[in-house]
Amino acid sequence: MIKAGVFGATGYTGYELVKVLQRHPQVEITFATSQSFAGQTLAAVYPQAPQLPLILGEEAPLDGVDVVFLCLPHAAAAETAVRALKAGVTVIDLSADFRLKGADTYAAWYDKVHPAPHLLADAVYGLTEFARDQLRGAKLVATPGCYPTSILLPLRPLLTSPLPITDPIIADAKSGTSGAGRTPKAGTHFIQVHNNFAPYKIGRSHRHLPEIEQVMGWFCPEAPTLIFSPHLLPVERGILSTIYVNFSEAVALDEVRPYFTKLYANEPFVCLLPEGELATLAHVAHSNKCVIGLTMAGNTLVITSAIDNLVKGAAGQAVQNMNAVFGIEETAGLI
Amino acid sequence: MIKAGVFGATGYTGYELVKVLQRHPQVEITFATSQSFAGQTLAAVYPQAPQLPLILGEEAPLDGVDVVFLCLPHAAAAETAVRALKAGVTVIDLSADFRLKGADTYAAWYDKVHPAPHLLADAVYGLTEFARDQLRGAKLVATPGCYPTSILLPLRPLLTSPLPITDPIIADAKSGTSGAGRTPKAGTHFIQVHNNFAPYKIGRSHRHLPEIEQVMGWFCPEAPTLIFSPHLLPVERGILSTIYVNFSEAVALDEVRPYFTKLYANEPFVCLLPEGELATLAHVAHSNKCVIGLTMAGNTLVITSAIDNLVKGAAGQAVQNMNAVFGIEETAGLI
Amino acid sequence: MIKAGVFGATGYTGYELVKVLQRHPQVEITFATSQSFAGQTLAAVYPQAPQLPLILGEEAPLDGVDVVFLCLPHAAAAETAVRALKAGVTVIDLSADFRLKGADTYAAWYDKVHPAPHLLADAVYGLTEFARDQLRGAKLVATPGCYPTSILLPLRPLLTSPLPITDPIIADAKSGTSGAGRTPKAGTHFIQVHNNFAPYKIGRSHRHLPEIEQVMGWFCPEAPTLIFSPHLLPVERGILSTIYVNFSEAVALDEVRPYFTKLYANEPFVCLLPEGELATLAHVAHSNKCVIGLTMAGNTLVITSAIDNLVKGAAGQAVQNMNAVFGIEETAGLI
Amino acid sequence: MIKAGVFGATGYTGYELVKVLQRHPQVEITFATSQSFAGQTLAAVYPQAPQLPLILGEEAPLDGVDVVFLCLPHAAAAETAVRALKAGVTVIDLSADFRLKGADTYAAWYDKVHPAPHLLADAVYGLTEFARDQLRGAKLVATPGCYPTSILLPLRPLLTSPLPITDPIIADAKSGTSGAGRTPKAGTHFIQVHNNFAPYKIGRSHRHLPEIEQVMGWFCPEAPTLIFSPHLLPVERGILSTIYVNFSEAVALDEVRPYFTKLYANEPFVCLLPEGELATLAHVAHSNKCVIGLTMAGNTLVITSAIDNLVKGAAGQAVQNMNAVFGIEETAGLI
Numbered sequence A, B, C, D: 001m002i003k004a005g006v007f008g009a010t011g012y013t014g015y016e017l018v019k020v021l022q023r024h025p026q027v028e029i030t031f032a033t034s035q036s037f038a039g040q041t042l043a044a045v046y047p048q049a050p051q052l053p054l055i056l057g058e059e060a061p062l063d064g065v066d067v068v069f070l071c072l073p074h075a076a077a078a079e080t081a082v083r084a085l086k087a088g089v090t091v092i093d094l095s096a097d098f099r100l101k102g103a104d105t106y107a108a109w110y111d112k113v114h115p116a117p118h119l120l121a122d123a124v125y126g127l128t129e130f131a132r133d134q135l136r137g138a139k140l141v142a143t144p145g146c147y148p149t150s151i152l153l154p155l156r157p158l159l160t161s162p163l164p165i166t167d168p169i170i171a172d173a174k175s176g177t178s179g180a181g182r183t184p185k186a187g188t189h190f191i192q193v194h195n196n197f198a199p200y201k202i203g204r205s206h207r208h209l210p211e212i213e214q215v216m217g218w219f220c221p222e223a224p225t226l227i228f229s230p231h232l233l234p235v236e237r238g239i240l241s242t243i244y245v246n247f248s249e250a251v252a253l254d255e256v257r258p259y260f261t262k263l264y265a266n267e268p269f270v271c272l273l274p275e276g277e278l279a280t281l282a283h284v285a286h287s288n289k290c291v292i293g294l295t296m297a298g299n300t301l302v303i304t305s306a307i308d309n310l311v312k313g314a315a316g317q318a319v320q321n322m323n324a325v326f327g328i329e330e331t332a333g334l335i
Helices: A012-023 A076-086 A103-110 A146-159 A190-194 A208-219 A253-264 A311-326 B012-023 B076-086 B103-110 B146-159 B190-194 B208-219 B253-264 B311-326 C012-023 C076-086 C103-110 C146-159 C190-194 C208-219 C253-264 C311-326 D012-023 D076-086 D103-110 D146-159 D190-194 D208-219 D253-264 D311-326
Strands: A002-007 A027-033 A067-070 A090-093 A140-142 A169-175 A226-232 A239-246 A270-272 A290-297 A300-307 B002-007 B027-033 B067-070 B090-093 B140-142 B169-176 B226-233 B239-246 B270-272 B290-297 B300-307 C002-007 C027-033 C067-070 C090-093 C140-142 C169-176 C226-233 C239-246 C270-272 C290-297 C300-307 D002-007 D027-033 D067-070 D090-093 D140-142 D169-175 D226-232 D239-246 D270-272 D290-297 D300-307
Touching: A002 A012, A002 A311, A012 A027, A012 A311, A067 A076, A067 A311, A076 A090, A090 A311, A103 A208, A140 A311, A146 A169, A146 A208, A146 A226, A146 A239, A146 A253, A146 A290, A146 A300, A146 A311, A169 D169, A169 D239, A190 B190, A208 A226, A226 D239, A226 D300, A239 D169, A239 D226, A253 A270, A253 A290, A300 A311, A300 D226, B002 B012, B002 B311, B012 B027, B012 B311, B067 B076, B067 B311, B076 B090, B090 B311, B103 B208, B140 B311, B146 B169, B146 B208, B146 B226, B146 B239, B146 B253, B146 B290, B146 B300, B146 B311, B169 C169, B169 C239, B208 B226, B226 C239, B226 C300, B239 C169, B239 C226, B253 B270, B253 B290, B300 B311, B300 C226, C002 C012, C002 C311, C012 C027, C012 C311, C067 C076, C067 C311, C076 C090, C090 C311, C103 C208, C140 C311, C146 C169, C146 C208, C146 C226, C146 C239, C146 C253, C146 C290, C146 C300, C146 C311, C190 D190, C208 C226, C253 C270, C253 C290, C300 C311, D002 D012, D002 D311, D012 D027, D012 D311, D067 D076, D067 D311, D076 D090, D090 D311, D103 D208, D140 D311, D146 D169, D146 D208, D146 D226, D146 D239, D146 D253, D146 D290, D146 D300, D146 D311, D208 D226, D253 D270, D253 D290, D300 D311
Parallel strands: A002 A027, A002 A067, A067 A090, A090 A140, A169 A226, A270 A290, B002 B027, B002 B067, B067 B090, B090 B140, B169 B226, B270 B290, C002 C027, C002 C067, C067 C090, C090 C140, C169 C226, C270 C290, D002 D027, D002 D067, D067 D090, D090 D140, D169 D226, D270 D290
Antiparallel strands: A169 A239, A239 A300, A290 A300, B169 B239, B239 B300, B290 B300, C169 C239, C239 C300, C290 C300, D169 D239, D239 D300, D290 D300
16 A cells, blocks of 8 residues: 655645545555644545544655655645655646746746755656656656646647647636635636636736647647636636647648547547547536547637546646556556 | 715625615715725726725714615624714614624624614614615614525515414425635535535524524514525525424415415515416526415415525615615615 | 336436446346437436436336336336336336325325325335334335425434423425426526525425324324424535424423434445534435434424435435345445 | 616626616606516515516516616517607617628527618617617617627727738636526536636637627728637626737837827726726726726736726616717716
8 A cells, every 4th residue: 555645635636536535445544734724634624525534744654655745735745845855755746836847947937936946857757648658766756737638638649749739729618616625716616607707817928838838848849828818717626728729721620639649549538539529528527537529610620628637737647657657557546 | 965974885685785785866975884805996896896995894984875875793883883873864774783682692692792782672684675664764773684584574474374283394495605705715606516505503503593482472472483595606796595384274275365465465575476486596596585485285384485695685775775775766776 | 136227217316326337246236217308318317427228117127126216206116116116027116106095195195196005005115214124025116205304304313202392393405406306397407596595385285294294193193283394505415404392491402412313323325424513414414324413402402304306305215215124134235 | 768678687787777777867767677577676676676577578568757777688688679660769779780880790600690770880889988879769779799898899999990900819818607697507617617717608609799890890990800718707798808919010109009098088988097007897996997907018008997897897887878869968877
């Protein structure tokens, strides 16, 4: 059994992670932390949660675990990672702290000096399907952001193809409000969200933009610019990204699909829909899948890509990464 | 033209009031206050609101208005009422401060010493349909609570009838979340409310209970006990109260309906549904009506009573009261 | 392995049942039927469903299964039950066909002559917690209705107690719209439901009333009359019943709780909340639990009782019953 | 007073139109038709509607009205238009029948032979802000589709500008479900929509595509191709279109805004947001406004454009057109 500790168990991501880990046949949760609810159990926060005792992060017994998951605010995550790595514990980080390779980029987008820049180079960016080799035995894994996961998985086959993509690629993304976290704010007040639909930080201003472009650059050094527009949906969970990839000349859908099937035909968590079908949130709620639909319109490929932001976009992919790190069945706990 | 000032214009009730007053042919808004948004306009808070400048409450020019509406937290309302009355201005209070006649009861339920107990006796409890005589020329009006309005209007015909009501009367009430106000809280976070339905302060523990029982006692000194159970609905606005009145012997619906029609046949804002129809939120959204359905089941009369909590349950009834105070058409601004 | 057939797999109850059975370690699904989608698979109806082939009900191979679940319209269920019983197959019916013991009562409430009245006497009414002895080895089980389950479980301890209950008991119940089925209707159109909340068939007019009163009579021959008012909630799943039990004299909550703890302390699927807590839909979504809160108010006990209408109110309880029939762990597939 | 008849008053668009016309100081409704509810009143369909009698379309007294509004299915609208025009009545059509100028295009997209192709040339396409001259005294007006209105208003200033737009323009649009009409369908069943978000007919396959491209061509003969992707939102009303216009070189937002302010600074129903603000559904619910936000991102202009699909996208614009036809204040009934 893998002994796991969860830092930040009372956020939406932390609770989702606890649920996944509890179903996992080869994991036991050794501790769970919460700065606000220490001394209580997780059931005090979520009515269906188990009576898992919550302790303060600084009191977590790092010597008793094999792996820790960090569902912490950025910067706090990096500080905890340093402590855990020093104790020899594998770190699966779900924050943004180890996603960007450049400390400068991090500082520019996250308004903080990175607490541990020396760790950035070795952190594995855990878009699992494309990081398996590096994940095996890794000590520090950065779980990708939710929007990036929904956008990078469908872009990857195109970016490594010879298809004549023109600049820019446009990703119009819509997320359920659990992505905004558990802290009550004006923008996530029921009345504000319920009969509404609202764009935010569109164009090139959301923190996930540099993350996505960084990884696009790994796949294709001359990758197109990305225009990325997130919107807030009045639903609990799920991200649907509608992605527009323009080609400089006519391309048949039949020429495009093979790049996807080649990479994804045997992937348990990436599902390419039959021609004519479109991805929806209903395809992915509570699952670790990324479901992808392809539609050709003129010289534009319109991709619909859906994930559950709390599962494949966070806790599920984190556990998928843990499975890869420890060399166990990648789907364990996730189907 | 009646010159009106609005204290607390940025809450849901305050904004609803501004909308009603703007449609009112005989009112002009002289000022609107907000402690949090002073210096900005109402449009900074609500995207469809007018560019109404917001000032601090303490800077409101009381000498320039005929009437003020208080959409303030309790206790703050009473303090402002004292100032306004001293300036000779009519006060329509939408808070709970002048609803209860006993300062002790107020202290017990609202955890505050009442700031102006000497005003309680003269404040008119503005359940408009039953307070017209007192409202004419009144200086201080307490607008009833939202739940009380939805429950008292249908109970009134029964309480003054000789029908053999037995103890207790049960009011199972359900409210949209705008009733909980504009301040973000865990309980009104989108994720908390959206796929949920939850009772709160049921039985005899909600602050509206003593208010309802006080008025029931005015109508009928030997009124039955009330059991009152509020619930939070995942909708924006509206209250549906399902009220159970048991009789000690069989009573035909035909014996009951006349008590309602006698009182309400000519009321513009109380609508008795035809036999067999039930009140729903769809009957009343954005209207100043209270819609009532009557169903007999065994010896029990089941009443369905619907209002819009922000209109007939707050801003609409407040304006209806203002109309009565100033002797103008009671429906002005409200149809 | 128990071989199971599912009749009517494409309704909400049928699909929920397939999901439960697929998690069940001792069951395999041998066939699934659908009159509308025969020839396709369940994935054609629900995007996350498995590729389970759908056949016509009349072509179902009854000789290859140990048990069939009937998620069929009433009358159709009884006809299929006759066929299955003749083939020696155990029948777990989820329709209303075998819940009422009287064929006359059935005819009066369901507008049909009962197709198999001779089976009514032997059908076991599967409110599992109170039917275990009869369920063991039973050939025909009627799964209780969703509202009845949410009301009967909390009433049972009271009805067999000496507490001085007075007439009537009032159950004000609110259900998510999945209870209305998958067939598009005006009343379940998105626009009709979304910002609305509506009572329907209140008092003594809903088909679940005779079912509940029948079972109340089994528990207590002199059981009080029931007033039962269902309402439609703008959520997908869940029932919250707020139940009012009046006593003829003051009773302390401490006198009441022991009747519940005695029956339910060790029940895996009935959860009595600590004093002061109220049941909500969030307690039970996607679970087989009935969660119960008790509040004393004057002489009235206010019970909040929550279930997931598709799980404990249908598919989950059906599988719980199957487990009891075959003598396997009652929680198998359900936790 | 203008005497108006409403054909198809019981659909969502028809009812919205009745509400607008009832507020209109210079209009009286002479008749309203419904094929399904003839003999009843509008209040039988919508609980807050007036007791407006409904008659069969074929019995409508065309000689008693100045104008008719057609809220009918396509083809049925054209047939009624022919009758009304013959009777000398002005026709404001809200269907798709007179939007496209080519009978062939109509046949290709609407699967019907056009019932009155001779009328197409003279029908005025009523995107009011750009059709005032033609509207004055017009006999036949085609009210634009909801999506086209939300897309054409913000594109117009660009299409008549010298800005270096490159091909294609992408419009990612999201609509509330009232756009799908009042007829219950699987796709608009509450359960199907509520926790979901789904694209449909994306790319170049929705019927509004040829309409939008036709009008783009009027504004700019060499207009770019449009990629248009509609999505269904779990809200009642409102359309948000996020539109991506790529330039072949860097363009400052300051160069773009003047083209908008020049056209729209004095328009009562087109509102250009200050820089940095984004359009949301909350800006436009229940209003006749189109609210537009502009964001520059790299070489791409990202436009957010919001309307209420039932008002500016249908009934409101229809009345705005009627006002223009009859030469009365264009905002009458609409503010």
